[in-house]
Amino acid sequence: MNMHIKVTTDDKDRALLAAIQDGLPLCERPFAEIGKVTNMSEEQVIARIEHMRQQGIISRFGLVLQHRPLGYRANAMVVWNVPDQEVDEAAKIITAHDFVTLCYCRARRAPVWQFNLYCMIHGQQRSIVEQQIETIKSAGLAPYPSKTLFSLRRFKQTGARFSTTPENERRLG
Amino acid sequence: MTLLTPIEKTLINGWQNGFPLTSNPYAQIADEMNVSEQTVLDILVSLKQRGILTRVGAVVRPNTIGASSLVAMAIEPDRLEEVADYICSIPQVNHNYERENKLNLWFVVTASSKSEVDEILHKIENHTGLKTIKLPLEKAFHIDLGFNI
Numbered sequence: 030m031n032m033h034i035k036v037t038t039d040d041k042d043r044a045l046l047a048a049i050q051d052g053l054p055l056c057e058r059p060f061a062e063i064g065k066v067t068n069m070s071e072e073q074v075i076a077r078i079e080h081m082r083q084q085g086i087i088s089r090f091g092l093v094l095q096h097r098p099l100g101y102r103a104n105a106m107v108v109w110n111v112p113d114q115e116v117d118e119a120a121k122i123i124t125a126h127d128f129v130t131l132c133y134c135r136a137r138r139a140p141v142w143q144f145n146l147y148c149m150i151h152g153q154q155r156s157i158v159e160q161q162i163e164t165i166k167s168a169g170l171a172p173y174p175s176k177t178l179f180s181l182r183r184f185k186q187t188g189a190r191f192s193t194t195p196e197n198e199r200r201l202g
Numbered sequence: 203m204t205l206l207t208p209i210e211k212t213l214i215n216g217w218q219n220g221f222p223l224t225s226n227p228y229a230q231i232a233d234e235m236n237v238s239e240q241t242v243l244d245i246l247v248s249l250k251q252r253g254i255l256t257r258v259g260a261v262v263r264p265n266t267i268g269a270s271s272l273v274a275m276a277i278e279p280d281r282l283e284e285v286a287d288y289i290c291s292i293p294q295v296n297h298n299y300e301r302e303n304k305l306n307l308w309f310v311v312t313a314s315s316k317s318e319v320d321e322i323l324h325k326i327e328n329h330t331g332l333k334t335i336k337l338p339l340e341k342a343f344h345i346d347l348g349f350n351i
């Protein structure tokens with residue numbers, strides 16, 4: 030999946046994302062309620078969300094859950110240092126495993142951080158997650174230097190914030 | 203670990219993606235689950251109260267609107283909580299985890315532009331006297347589409 034997606038959004042889309050960032054109201058006509066705070070009709074709200082979903086700006090729309098209260102406490106970020114020209118192939122191996130939640134390539138920061146390929150695994154037991162990481166390594170990632178960083182404390186987790194202050198709206202435009 | 207009823211599991215496994223974009227979405231979900239709309243709403247309220255549901259809403263793909271970056275910091279253990287609390291207080295920070303590494307604090311900054319992300323990191327460095335390591339996304343191979351329980 031490429032991050033360089035062509036997107037067309039305007040201030041109204043951003044206002045809409047800001048209005049729903051804490052969640053859709055739990056009532057009979059939630060999109061109508063969002064329309065009231067954004068000065069749009071229910072139909073416009075729905076059409077704009079649908080459009081952003083089709084464009085891939087919204088990667089999914091639905092229930093957003095916390096892993097931890099459901100018992101998913103073994104949360105590992107595994108990082109590899111893979112030569113740039115081999116990253117796509119390595120990512121293909123990683124994402125072929127259905128226990129992988131996310132897989133990203135990020136910039137390296139030599140000399141403190143030489144890793145560029147990341148994946149997240151959310152599991153219920155550390156020992157199982159460790160086995161899953163070994164499975165990925167056996168499938169072809171073993172030659173590359175890697176590190177596993179389990180999460181300890183969660184200080185904060187919310188969705189991305191979209192500001193609605195006039196100053197920010199100008200900067201966004 | 204929180205126990206889920208079968209009907210809660212059905213709702214969770216069925217609606218992390220593809221939420222109905224219609225006038226009465228909860229009624230549509232209720233129809234498909236063969237329960238009443240009020241039951242669906244009650245379950246969602248309960249999941250929220252129990253800390254399982256963050257929200258019903260959109261997950262926005264990174265870097266399609268505004269700019270974001272993963273950031274790592276190496277913090278002495280006796281300062282970790284203080285620095286983590288300060289970082290949580292910044293509205294543009296939307297994930298903040300302690301991880302097992304010398305780089306022990308990992309968070310995501312999402313702002314309206316790359317320059318605003320840089321301004322925030324600069325502010326953090328000034329406030330804490332510590333370095334921030336910016337690790338921006340270059341390519342997403344697999345994104346969060348929810349998970350089965």
